[in-house]
Amino acid sequence: MTPHPLACEDVEPLLPLIADGAIAAADEPAAFAHLAACERCQEQLALHDLVELALTAAAPARPVRPRRRVLRLRLPWAAALAASLAAILAVGWAVQADRRAGMADRTLAERGGPAPSDTEVLTVPGPRPGTVVYVIRRGDQVVVVDPQQQAPARDETGVPVGLRRY
Amino acid sequence: MHAVLAVTDAFAASAPDHPAVALLAREEAALRRTIQRYVRDAASVDDLFQEVAVKVLRHLDTVRDPLAVRGWLFQLARNACLDHLRHADRHPTAPAELLSDRDATGDLGRQPGERLLSAERIAAVRRALAELPPSQREAIALRIDEGLDHDGIARRLGISREAVEVRLCKGRNRLRERLAEIIEGSL
Numbered sequence: 001m002t003p004h005p006l007a008c009e010d011v012e013p014l015l016p017l018i019a020d021g022a023i024a025a026a027d028e029p030a031a032f033a034h035l036a037a038c039e040r041c042q043e044q045l046a047l048h049d050l051v052e053l054a055l056t057a058a059a060p061a062r063p064v065r066p067r068r069r070v071l072r073l074r075l076p077w078a079a080a081l082a083a084s085l086a087a088i089l090a091v092g093w094a095v096q097a098d099r100r101a102g103m104a105d106r107t108l109a110e111r112g113g114p115a116p117s118d119t120e121v122l123t124v125p126g127p128r129p130g131t132v133v134y135v136i137r138r139g140d141q142v143v144v145v146d147p148q149q150q151a152p153a154r155d156e157t158g159v160p161v162g163l164r165r166y
Numbered sequence: 167m168h169a170v171l172a173v174t175d176a177f178a179a180s181a182p183d184h185p186a187v188a189l190l191a192r193e194e195a196a197l198r199r200t201i202q203r204y205v206r207d208a209a210s211v212d213d214l215f216q217e218v219a220v221k222v223l224r225h226l227d228t229v230r231d232p233l234a235v236r237g238w239l240f241q242l243a244r245n246a247c248l249d250h251l252r253h254a255d256r257h258p259t260a261p262a263e264l265l266s267d268r269d270a271t272g273d274l275g276r277q278p279g280e281r282l283l284s285a286e287r288i289a290a291v292r293r294a295l296a297e298l299p300p301s302q303r304e305a306i307a308l309r310i311d312e313g314l315d316h317d318g319i320a321r322r323l324g325i326s327r328e329a330v331e332v333r334l335c336k337g338r339n340r341l342r343e344r345l346a347e348i349i350e351g352s353l
Contacts, residue, residue, distance in 0.1 A: 016338035017331065020309065022316060025234070025241040032237025036196065042240075044342070046203050049244070051341045053251055053283055054291035055310045122220065124177070125227040127184040135177060135223075144180040 006034045011041050019048035174219045186226045189235065190219050196236075197243050204247035214250055218242045251283065287348060294344040295337075302337030305330055 011034045017023045018031070025032040035041050122135040134145040178187045190197075194215070201214045221242050229238050295303060308319045316334075320327045 013335065016335040016342075019338065020334060022331070025237045029231065029234040029237050032240055033234065034237075036200075036236040036240035039199075042200065042203060045244075047342045047346055048338060049204070049248060050283070050287075051291055051338060051345055053248070054288045054345070055295065055306070055341075056252070057283060057288050122224060124223045127181050133177075133181060133184075144176050 006030045008034075008038060008041055011035065011038070012044065015041070015045050015048050018045060019052045174216060174223070177223060184223075186223050189226065189239075190222055193236070193239055197239060200240060200243040201247055204244075205250060210250065214243070214246045217246050221246075287345070290348050291341060291345055294341050298337050298340060302333050302340070305333040306337045306341075309334065 011031050014023055014028060014031050018028075023031070035045060120136075124133050124135055125131070126133045136145065174190070177184070178190075181187065197218060198211060198215055201211050201218075205211055205214060218239070222239070226235075229235050295306060298306070304323070305319055308314045308322060314322065316327050316330045319330045323330070
């Protein structure tokens with residue numbers, strides 16, 4: 001639904017409820033579209049947020065669940081490529097491919113020791129509908145893998161030609 | 167910080183036509199202004215912007231209405247700031263006296279040395295809460311201290327949900343006005 005443009009007087013009554021957590025962008029897209037463009041309403045909301053933070057400052061901290069870092073692969077050769085990249089990055093991490101549609105799980109790299117805690121694989125929607133791109137990050141090293149690149153040639157070290165490394 | 171920065175730069179370099187890349191380039195200034203309303207430390211602003219950028223990369227495809235994108239971006243930036251401030255409040259990394267000198271946070275702090283959530287301001291907000299009319303104070307207390315949602319508060323108090331929201335809004339507006347006075351007075 002296309003948001004109807006709102007004025008400040010339409011949005012101000014909602015600010016306490018937004019700070020309260022009762023209203024999110026999906027509930028009132030027009031209000032949030034206004035907030036994104038209105039410095040005055042942003043400042044008022046920030047004051048409400050500060051009140052909320054002050055009121056909850058003394059509350060006990062909620063337990064934080066550690067994030068699972070899981071590599072989800074959908075293409076066989078992308079799984080093999082990710083394993084090569086892991087070796088290239090000298091990362092002793094083990095990932096588990098989660099194959100849907102009845103295919104068995106596979107461990108892509110041997111666990112050579114304690115898995116580094118700073119290794120992360122992000123699955124990001126690709127530039128074309130229905131595609132994904134993988135961003136593999138370990139410390140300051142980042143590799144972007146686009147499985148849509150068909151049958152990549154490899155150089156003398158076995159690294160796919162054209163693969164960007166940062 | 168540098169690792170997260172590399173993720174978005176690497177993505178932009180390898181997929182320059184991705185819609186998220188153009189969106190972030192176009193909206194970066196507005197997002198940073200939103201973040202700076204809550205956090206003034208330059209390194210934290212960078213970290214939070216990159217955190218928002220990664221979320222945009224991962225979830226932009228879930229936003230169906232193009233006209234709702236800017237509001238969605240604002241929510242991402244605001245939520246990142248609130249999480250950052252909640253975490254900073256519960257896990258201070260330096261003694262309080264150093265924080266008050268170094269941890270300049272947001273326009274609401276006004277002066278570089280001010281801390282957004284000083285102990286004095288928190289206490290002042292708590293005093294203002296105690297001074298609210300009982301119906302408003304009770305509704306806010308049930309929301310904050312017991313974590314009840316609006317329907318839960320309505321059941322507890324035997325009133326309608328709409329009445330709960332009226333009490334919450336009136337109470338929060340009073341607290342906001344009081345906090346604005348406190349900030350203007352540089353408490």
